Amino acid sequence: MIRRFFRDSAIYTIPSILSNGISFFLIPLYTRVLSPSDYGALDMITVFGSLIAVTVALEISQAFSRFYRDEKTDEGKKVLASTALWFTILMFSGFLIVTLAFAQELSLIVIGIPGLDDVFRLGVIFIWMNGLFYLLRNQLRFELHSKAYSIVSIVQSLTTAGASVLLTYVFHFGIYGFLAGMIIGTATGTSIGFYYLKTTFQLRFDLTKLKTMLAFSIPLVPSSIAVFTNMYIDRLMINCYLSLKEVGLYGMSYRLANISTLVLVGFQTALIPLVYKHYQEPETPNQLATIFRAFLSIMIMIFLILSLFADVALWILTTPEYYAADKMVVFLVPAILLSQMYIFAPGIGISKKTYLYIWINVAGAILNILFNWLLIPQIGPIGAGIATLIGSAFVFGAYMYYSQKFYYVPHDWEAIASVVLVAVALVTIGLHIHLELYINLFIRGCLILLMLGVFLFFGILKWKEIVHVRNLVPARWSQR
Template structure:
């Protein structure tokens, strides 16, 4: 394994471990909230979380991504510090303006989104949360660029611990309901922002370069509509389901969607490591060969995880710890959509692999168009399939949206920065998946049959020469410290 691939793998593993811990809070808070809050309160909390998700995109408008794009091109450490400072002060200024607007319109937002003015104080709290979160984006991007993955993950873990601890205290022990939930979020955001600013304070200057602002906005702003479309693609299906079915169906679908976290962990960890990696590798012929290898390895890992979880999803959802199962008996139907959601995230990972050309040529406006098209496909398929297939229709709509995003990004990037991906290796990997599922089907999907199927997948990878024993040895070497020169 080459040094760049070794670095990418290790960074992905560190981010992956942190991401697992961060996402774990979702599972821990779900039983907490559903046992303490009424369904109505939990529904209101969900709506406010959706608002925070949309506004987070507006607040950082691709600024962190733009900063990462130009950081490695800056002429020396002084120029890099100037760029960091400019991006951070710009973020602070725009975030203050946006938070002021939310504070001014908090009463109207409460009535419009939550059905009454009694939640005005929650939107005022949301304005503070969004401000704190926004000014942490650029410092977190700097940690990624500097390869400080362990510190990045440690600060994120601090956020998880604070969120969980404050929710237990305020929501469970103090019975503060919605107020407790979002006070906990505010406390966690404050701790996180203070920590990441402290970690990057050495790079901060009282400098503001107006020419850098122009470049940052030109590159970053196209991510705003793209981000909003992406959030819409991730959440609008809940509203469509609610309008076409009922709240119970939405609950079952959401439970199945959350189980897609198994693949989301992989794609998110890969994204954190991949973006600074390919920007540092740069636009050159050698990078194309490297990127093709990364794509092949990613797809082998992603399809292996998809196969294993698909074969054993019934056992996974029935995991029982201290008398509490992963999802309750009323939600078991949700397991039927998990393979579909997992495959949607596989396509999301492919999309990430295809991004370098768009970044190198600074054609981020294409991302907005691609994401908007994908969101439109998602919405259209939702309306077409939900009346026929229910939650499966919504899951297929998610798959269609992510599939559209991956395919259109590939063809767009191919024109800008053509990479010769090994499609034959991908075909052989898919063949291994078919062999695994066929083996399990042959044994009527008994437990032993599914174990045989998983084993058949691994055997097929070697038989079809998707991977070789030599590559396995090289992959294992990634986890070993590099040898020291004894001369």
């Protein structure tokens, strides 16, 4: 499993690096074409789209991923996939019709200011198209077509970037150009996804299979709404207590912190299908612990780099009105990573105790809302970052606690806690040293290098494993 994991993880990471890399290098375009208020409007549409993604199709993609491996025949898998596809198309098309009909009213609710009805309509079209695109990528992932998945994702990213730059800079369409570029890119990726899956989807719809999937997925919807709340309540409450400008600044810090998902996407996309396939094998728990240690090492290094150099990145990439966004990055990087680390707590899903997802995520959402309510009026957007980190840490801790009860993985928690505390201490030191620019950069770089020695000292990284994995990946690749 480790061999296949590292091969697939590398393949899945490529489009993630490309997508986030393009997004990162387009920051100068965003900040020179869009004001913080415009950027805040885009962020609110993104928030709305995330809510729709976890509600409209009733999380049928999660049910599909759970039951796909249980189907014993290719025909059964095709019927299951086709049923999920047609249900998704039906639900998202209904959403599109209703929201376009009431765009004026909904725009004011979602964005918060009048006069952006057309912006909202373009956003709704993108949300509709992205719902189909997500399902197709999910299908490619669970058929273990990692290369096709990467090609679809790369084409979508490149087309989105090219169309957005063309429409914004050449034709001067501003925020409308960005949204139109997102629609064009996602439509292109969706078309290619259908091409790769032309033998999978059929004009078939099995009501019995649909009922089975919905019986599994519908209880997950409240949990997913709670996850959504944990991820996006910060923007909603910033918009409520402060202004759309502060939402834009917070969104910029989130975009910078979101670079941390470059690694996470590869791990997440490759790991879940493999765990469901191999969880009954006796060596899988130890392999999962090894993968987690590798992930933790990369995650902490990214945390140090982004936290210590956020101010420099914003100074290079943005305009002065965005510089204040650096203060939230140190809280948002670990918050984003923790919110997605449920992949290392598979016990709840394996045991089908899905009701626990609901209680854990609802509790995390309540905690997040409480701290946002307490902190945002007092310390502004930084309070939202702290509240998000608290909520994400609670949810991950609860996931891991219950997962270990149902599917034990031998993690070395003492070593893990030690390296996390050292990383926090190094970031705190680095951010409180204020000397000349080049001296600051040198000291921060030394702190990052010091962390590598900390990993080896506490056994989070083991040299023999590094050498072994380095030898495994090319060998496995050459076999494919």
